[in-house]
Amino acid sequence: MIHTAVCDMLGIKYPIFQGGMAHISDAKLAAAVSNAGGLGIISAASGDVEKLACEIDQAFSLTDKPFGVNVMLMGANIDAIAELIAEKKVAVVTTGAGTPERYIPMWKAAGIKVIPVVPSATIAKLCARAGADAVIAEGGESGGHVGDMTTMALVPQVCDAVDIPVIAAGGIADGRGVAASFMLGAVGVQVGTRFLAAEECSISPVYKAKLLKANDTATIVTGKRLGHPVRSLKSPFSRAYAKAEYTDISDDELENMAVGTLRAAVVDGDEKKGCFLAGQISGMVNKEETAAEMIAEIFNDAENILKGASQWVK
Amino acid sequence: MIHTAVCDMLGIKYPIFQGGMAHISDAKLAAAVSNAGGLGIISAASGDVEKLACEIDQAFSLTDKPFGVNVMLMGANIDAIAELIAEKKVAVVTTGAGTPERYIPMWKAAGIKVIPVVPSATIAKLCARAGADAVIAEGGESGGHVGDMTTMALVPQVCDAVDIPVIAAGGIADGRGVAASFMLGAVGVQVGTRFLAAEECSISPVYKAKLLKANDTATIVTGKRLGHPVRSLKSPFSRAYAKAEYTDISDDELENMAVGTLRAAVVDGDEKKGCFLAGQISGMVNKEETAAEMIAEIFNDAENILKGASQWVK
Numbered sequence A, B: 001m002i003h004t005a006v007c008d009m010l011g012i013k014y015p016i017f018q019g020g021m022a023h024i025s026d027a028k029l030a031a032a033v034s035n036a037g038g039l040g041i042i043s044a045a046s047g048d049v050e051k052l053a054c055e056i057d058q059a060f061s062l063t064d065k066p067f068g069v070n071v072m073l074m075g076a077n078i079d080a081i082a083e084l085i086a087e088k089k090v091a092v093v094t095t096g097a098g099t100p101e102r103y104i105p106m107w108k109a110a111g112i113k114v115i116p117v118v119p120s121a122t123i124a125k126l127c128a129r130a131g132a133d134a135v136i137a138e139g140g141e142s143g144g145h146v147g148d149m150t151t152m153a154l155v156p157q158v159c160d161a162v163d164i165p166v167i168a169a170g171g172i173a174d175g176r177g178v179a180a181s182f183m184l185g186a187v188g189v190q191v192g193t194r195f196l197a198a199e200e201c202s203i204s205p206v207y208k209a210k211l212l213k214a215n216d217t218a219t220i221v222t223g224k225r226l227g228h229p230v231r232s233l234k235s236p237f238s239r240a241y242a243k244a245e246y247t248d249i250s251d252d253e254l255e256n257m258a259v260g261t262l263r264a265a266v267v268d269g270d271e272k273k274g275c276f277l278a279g280q281i282s283g284m285v286n287k288e289e290t291a292a293e294m295i296a297e298i299f300n301d302a303e304n305i306l307k308g309a310s311q312w313v314k
Helices: A005-010 A027-035 A049-062 A078-088 A101-109 A121-129 A151-161 A175-183 A205-212 A236-244 A251-258 A261-268 A280-284 A291-307 B005-010 B027-035 B049-062 B078-088 B101-109 B121-129 B151-161 B175-183 B205-212 B236-244 B251-258 B261-266 B280-284 B291-307
Strands: A016-018 A040-043 A067-072 A092-096 A113-118 A135-138 A166-169 A188-191 A219-222 A230-233 B016-018 B040-043 B067-072 B092-096 B113-118 B135-138 B166-169 B188-191 B219-222 B230-233
Touching (some): A016 A027, A016 A040, A016 A291, A027 A040, A027 A049, A027 A067, A027 A291, A040 A049, A049 A078, A067 A078, A101 A113, A113 A121, A121 A151, A135 A151, A151 A166, A151 B151, A151 B175, A151 B280, A175 A188, A175 B151, A175 B175, A205 A261, A236 A251, B016 B027, B016 B040, B016 B291, B027 B040, B027 B049, B027 B067, B040 B049, B049 B067, B049 B078, B067 B078, B078 B101, B101 B113, B113 B121, B121 B151, B135 B151, B151 B166, B175 B291, B219 B236, B236 B251
Parallel strands (some): A016 A188, A040 A067, A067 A092, A092 A113, A113 A135, A166 A188, B016 B188, B040 B067, B067 B092, B092 B113, B113 B135, B135 B166
Antiparallel strands (some): A219 A230, B219 B230
16 A cells, blocks of 8 residues: 555545546546545636536535545636635645635635645745645646646655645656656655546547547647647647747737637537647556546556665665 | 666666767766766767867777767768767767667667667657667756657656667756656666756856756746757846747747857856756756766665655555
8 A cells, every 4th residue: 555644634545636627527527536545626617606516515425535626726706616615615625826825724724625736846835835735746747737847857846845745746647657756755646637538537538539549749738828838639729729829810819719629628529629638648548447447556556666666776 | 776777788887877968068077977987978969070079089088988979860960970970989879859760770880879869759669660779768857959748758658669778868866856767667867957067067157057046947948939949047048039939030030049049158158148058957956066976966865765665655
């Protein structure tokens, strides 16, 4: 058994979080991951407070294990969402796009652990000072919204900067990634892309098929010009957008190009219009399985790799 | 002692390569690294065949240990450089920017090990099929010319793609990075940025000082628009160039902006005009030491981390 400070803090069996993926991470996926011993996470990125309340209630009905909610701090209805989370007393809240400073007292009063996603050592320090219980150091090889720094460079620098537990994210899909993260100083991992292929993940069949046949160079980052870079699978939409960024198209027109493209991928499975968010590790995700099968395999492999690590030292 | 297949293949004590850095990696630095038990590498990127011959001869006079030459396959005078290397019978040649297919027979006939730097699993497979002895899987967190993929995502996918030894590069500056690389399947590492701070590295004092005070987010990638992205420390030049990329400036003007900026950093130490190539790990490089001190510390730490890895499994 791999058991770390994060397991003790949250009461979970395996130190693995399922990343909060906008329009994707729902109660069904989160509960499946939590029931399998990880930490399932519901995304609140839609900004729909009522829908989020339903998802949280549903997750409580599907699992008696801890689960979390991921909040985009720059998203819509953020105050109402923060209050709902405090009211519902979920076990964990993870946050993206900024520091959750102003909500930390309310969440902590509700007994909720606060674990921000951080793109740099500086932001990690700010979060730790504000009372975060741990941080997720996420490298830009991840899918969805990405920072500049990569997991390999970011994790040790965040570990050097803060005294709270560090969870590694970005580019982790198997036992090798878990073992490598521990060597860098992390005590847990967050995995997004691999869970896209979980049986319990309700993305369109077109999205899932596109992921399963992706290779290592199948992703692209778009959106840098407007300051909101995202990583997705190469597609007619993402290629057209990437090209447009270097033309004299206005920022408004560019922004408009992306409207509705997430929904087109997740719900409609529209190969042409969809923006299929996924990380660089897509090439390693080759079969659909249950979340429980994935987690068992990842940690079985990680255990064997870590047990064998001393072989390198003669 | 950490001892791997790469040590046996090349007759080196530690499985660490010093990255071939254009206009920086000379005989003095390469010999220092080789004398310390790693693999020193001279850069042939200047395209100056006579100068390269001098550097190689000098390295032979400074060390009786194996060393290598790094060749940019898209650079100037590449045929003459390839022939010189074969003639001089250095131990190793590493290559960047393409596959070295057409030179492999000549180099192998001269008893030289050929180890291409690869940015993807596909290129790794091409190199293996062409007879490469190993590959260096380099993530885009590295300094200088960068690919899209990161070390964490690239190394395991390259390991799955080829049967020859894989050396990890990009984002590695200490024992943690070495240990993590091994967990991902690599049997060696290549380190560039940290060796910029070596006492034996002859960059301008301004360059070295800028590196030593850099933090984790001190680097920026420029040159994507022209298809030759490079990572450097943020500076008046790199910020101006990054901004210009999204304007209607012509490609020729953009290209012109970069002319002479490497020399301005390395030789002149011109804070304003210089392009100071460095990786994301710059924030972890905080002191000037000899190459031997760096290597001893890196491997002492890596040993302890690898020996302790099984602590995670209860």
